[in-house]
Amino acid sequence: MILYIAEKPSLARAIASALPTPQKKHDGYILLPNGDCVTWCIGHLLELAEPHDYGPQYKQWNLDHLPIVPAEWQWKAKSNTKKQLSVVKKLIKEAKQIVHAGDPDREGQLLVDEVLHFAKVPKRKLEQTQRLLINDLTVAAVKKALNTLRSNQEFAALSRSALARSRADWLYGINLTRAYTVKGRQAGYNGVLSVGRVQTPILGLVVQRDKERENFVSKAFYQVIAHLETNTLPFQAKWQPSEACAPYQDEEGRVLSRPLAENVAKRITNKPGHVKQYDKKPKQQSAPLPYNLSALQIDAAKAFSMTAQKVLDVCQALYERHQMITYPRSDCRYLPTEQFKQAKTIIDQLKTLALPFSAAAQEANPATRSKAWNDKQVGAHHAIIPTSQTGSFSKLNNDEQKVFELIARQYLIQFMPVHKYLATKILIEIEGGNFVAQGITVTELGWKHLMPKSNKEDTELPILVVGQKIHCQKGEVLDKETTPPEAFTDATLLAAMTGISRFVSDKEIKAILKETDGLGTEATRAGILELLFKRSFLTRQGKQIHATPTGRALIEALPNSTTVPDMTAKWESMLNDISLNKQSYQTFMHELDQALRNLIHSARQGSMSQFASLPKTSSAPKKKRTYTRKNKRSSKAKPTT
Numbered sequence: 348m349i350l351y352i353a354e355k356p357s358l359a360r361a362i363a364s365a366l367p368t369p370q371k372k373h374d375g376y377i378l379l380p381n382g383d384c385v386t387w388c389i390g391h392l393l394e395l396a397e398p399h400d401y402g403p404q405y406k407q408w409n410l411d412h413l414p415i416v417p418a419e420w421q422w423k424a425k426s427n428t429k430k431q432l433s434v435v436k437k438l439i440k441e442a443k444q445i446v447h448a449g450d451p452d453r454e455g456q457l458l459v460d461e462v463l464h465f466a467k468v469p470k471r472k473l474e475q476t477q478r479l480l481i482n483d484l485t486v487a488a489v490k491k492a493l494n495t496l497r498s499n500q501e502f503a504a505l506s507r508s509a510l511a512r513s514r515a516d517w518l519y520g521i522n523l524t525r526a527y528t529v530k531g532r533q534a535g536y537n538g539v540l541s542v543g544r545v546q547t548p549i550l551g552l553v554v555q556r557d558k559e560r561e562n563f564v565s566k567a568f569y570q571v572i573a574h575l576e577t578n579t580l581p582f583q584a585k586w587q588p589s590e591a592c593a594p595y596q597d598e599e600g601r602v603l604s605r606p607l608a609e610n611v612a613k614r615i616t617n618k619p620g621h622v623k624q625y626d627k628k629p630k631q632q633s634a635p636l637p638y639n640l641s642a643l644q645i646d647a648a649k650a651f652s653m654t655a656q657k658v659l660d661v662c663q664a665l666y667e668r669h670q671m672i673t674y675p676r677s678d679c680r681y682l683p684t685e686q687f688k689q690a691k692t693i694i695d696q697l698k699t700l701a702l703p704f705s706a707a708a709q710e711a712n713p714a715t716r717s718k719a720w721n722d723k724q725v726g727a728h729h730a731i732i733p734t735s736q737t738g739s740f741s742k743l744n745n746d747e748q749k750v751f752e753l754i755a756r757q758y759l760i761q762f763m764p765v766h767k768y769l770a771t772k773i774l775i776e777i778e779g780g781n782f783v784a785q786g787i788t789v790t791e792l793g794w795k796h797l798m799p800k801s802n803k804e805d806t807e808l809p810i811l812v813v814g815q816k817i818h819c820q821k822g823e824v825l826d827k828e829t830t831p832p833e834a835f836t837d838a839t840l841l842a843a844m845t846g847i848s849r850f851v852s853d854k855e856i857k858a859i860l861k862e863t864d865g866l867g868t869e870a871t872r873a874g875i876l877e878l879l880f881k882r883s884f885l886t887r888q889g890k891q892i893h894a895t896p897t898g899r900a901l902i903e904a905l906p907n908s909t910t911v912p913d914m915t916a917k918w919e920s921m922l923n924d925i926s927l928n929k930q931s932y933q934t935f936m937h938e939l940d941q942a943l944r945n946l947i948h949s950a951r952q953g954s955m956s957q958f959a960s961l962p963k964t965s966s967a968p969k970k971k972r973t974y975t976r977k978n979k980r981s982s983k984a985k986p987t988t
Contacts, residue, residue, distance in 0.1 A: 375434030612822030
């Protein structure tokens with residue numbers, strides 16, 4: 348018997364639909380006519396044991412017990428899925444051949460692997476286990492995947508990486524949450540103070556931004572604009588202060604002296620000038636790559652004010668229920684060259700839909716190949732794109748339609764011409780001062796024909812030659828004022844999580860993260876943000892995201908290393924390297940263990956005076972979890988890393 352183990356029932360049904368009929372549905376599995384079976388997990392059937400499972404003394408939260416580091420890690424069956432676990436274990440024992448059909452990502456790999464090991468599958472059978480990778484739930488795509496099975500051993504590093512992440516989150520969350528919750532209680536605060544390997548640095552970013560905004564002191568600065576006349580087209584140029592003006596400028600080169608600016612404006616008024624430099628170069632811009640999940644969440648937040656979790660939930664419906672998009676939890680923005688064969692069919696289907704950009708979409712040419720098709724950049728899964736199954740488009744609700752339209756547009760622009768324009772730069776000298784004008788003239792919209800129209804208009808400049816005389820009609824001083832950094836929004840906070848190197852202070856770590864930056868994974872970022880709101884560490888004010896008094900107090904009480912992204916970002920890079928076989932599980936866990944012991948020591952010594960003035964709560968710490976696994980990947984439970 349061949350046993351296919353899917354990650355969830357919806358995936359099992361998709362697999363069964365591509366296999367021979369007639370089929371019999373049993374409790375927990377589907378029986379095929381040849382005796383093969385398709386069964387499923389329901390998200391994680393197993394979870395890491397709780398501290399009290401390692402010893403009854405850990406039922407009490409006590410600083411003297413910390414750190415809690417299991418000598419031998421234990422899994423245990425989840426209470427609400429024990430029945431399905433029994434079904435899967437029984438079928439595993441009977442099977443001659445096992446096919447792992449977890450989702451094509453790190454956690455999907457671990458989710459089925461942990462069941463195989465828990466079921467004590469013999470070594471030989473484990474070595475023969477095959478891997479089924481499905482990115483598209485349409486029947487044609489599943490049949491194709493069934494014909495290209497790979498050895499499950501090829502993905503062992505992916506599983507190790509997910510295991511390291513899971514255990515790291517357990518160790519970090521369990522120990523530091525207990526430590527700071529106990530310390531908080533000693534200071535008179537009775538709530539749970541949850542600390543996580545990823546969630547806490549994200550909270551730290553928001554707290555830091557809030558403080559920057561509160562402490563910001565606006566200062567005036569000045570720009571000088573030259574209003575220029577030519578025989579053809581008037582234009583404007585901005586003054587470029589010389590080195591002699593440095594004493595009157597700030598660190599960013601802004602002029603702080605109004606008398607200086609007024610003097611320059613007066614000197615150039617009604618004076619001649621000449622062209623020192625004139626450059627007009629044709630340039631082009633390729634279409635942005637198809638979406639991964641984070642890029643999609645960022646664009647949906649900007650366009651529709653959708654939260655990351657909302658976008659993820661909508662994507663799951665588009666993938667599982669409607670089968671209109673490929674696997675949504677992808678961190679990849681590239682496509683396999685093999686997929687290019689399906690392009691014409693997908694494009695033809697999209698052209699028939701009532702999309703807002705349907706007229707421009709007719710120009711999409713399936714023979715055009717963008718840089719998105721690159722096998723070297725594709726791992727277990729590829730970018731999120733539409734499938735050829737668009738029959739459910741009319742049944743989509745408003746949010747589903749909005750997100751699908753984003754995905755469809757991002758795919759269609761891969762088949763549009765490049766965007767072409769002329770970039771012009773003019774350097775003018777007037778009374779010994781330099782003035783610069785820059786402009787863009789679009790010559791071919793290309794893929795931007797499908798995009799929403801920008802409020803920015805082209806800046807057309809006259810055609811000039813070096814040495815040409817021009818006249819400055821007047822100089823004008825513009826009064827400007829520095830502004831505080833923008834408060835975080837869903838879009839910008841997600842962008843911070845994916846581009847975390849911008850917020851890392853350590854130069855060596857920053858360099859490492861240029862290639863693999865990002866806090867959390869595509870599958871966990873939405874849940875981490877939602878968790879911070881659920882725990883009342885973050886709050887929304889319109890589109891803005893701010894820290895609550897509790898969130899700020901926690902960050903102020905914690906050691907700096909836990910509140911900035913440097914350490915966690917480095918660990919994320921190490922986890923990525925484990926998945927690529929470039930780093931060992933043991934090295935990562937050893938480094939985390941050492942850091943954890945130092946942090947527990949800091950917790951014992953630290954002050955929690957910030958919590959004395961906070962409102963008292965009645966939350967009971969003994970029931971609270973500080974780590975999360977994927978409990979129901981059908982709804983994708985929220986991680987609390």
